[in-house]
Amino acid sequence: MTKLNQIIAVEKGVKSRSFQELTDAHHVLQKPALLAGIARTYRPKDEEGEQLPPESTRVQVKADEVLRQTATILTRLFDVTATKDWTNCVARADVLVDGTPLLRDVPVSYLLFLEKQLVDLLTFVRKLPVLDAAESWVYDASADCYATEPTQTTRTKRIPRNHVKAEATEKHPAQVEVYYEDVVIGYWKTVKFSGALPAQRINELVERVEKLQAAVKFAREEANSAEVVQQEAGEKVFRFLFG
Secondary structure (H helix, E strand, O other): OOEHHHHHHHHHHHHHHHHHHHHHHHHHHOOHHHHOOEEEOOOOOOOOOOOOOOEEEOOOOOHHHHHHHHHHHHHHHHHHHHHHHHHHOOOEEEEEEOOEEEEEEEEHHHHHHHHHHHHHHHHHHHOOOEOOOOOOEEEEOOOOEEEEOOEEEEEEEEEEEEEEEEOOOOOOOOEEEEEEEEEEEEEEEEOOEEOOEOHHHHHHHHHHHHHHHHHHHHHHHHHHOOEOOOOOOHHHHHHHHHO
């Protein structure tokens, strides 16, 4: 009883061997000397003439024979690939997450697609922007994003002041020194907003993607354990092509 995963395992080797043998056959057919033969006999002009032995070269490669060998080589490849593809049409499995079916009767080709997409999604999720851990964030429904608690800071202005070092007298004007004083003239109320996500949320998303990855891989293995639908397409193809 052959399983789909066994057919998949041997397909690569069959492809490689078929390609090499087909390449070798092609090269052989490109060498005219191997396809050619000759037979020569010598007859002297008269009885006293020199006797020479016959000469011959056998045909080493016959195109018809190469065609038969090629058909034999490729029939195995055609049959293995057909068996895999026919079986892929019926090999299905459920994707189970925590024991609950997320997707039912998923074909192998789509499971392979999901596996690739989830690798890219995991990279995407891991690179999501994260909220600054130095701030305290809460979700603000009105702004539809995260916000910090309001903070208040003062706005000051430098106001010049006069300091009288010596009062004026009849003989001398007053001695005044100018200095500046920072005076609070208002208050800033600041709220920071961010479209980033909490680290906990990102960790949850990563965990979900990884959980689904595991479920899809398990489903693919289950689908690949399906019994193959044996196909023999190669013989029909080459009977038509070379028959």
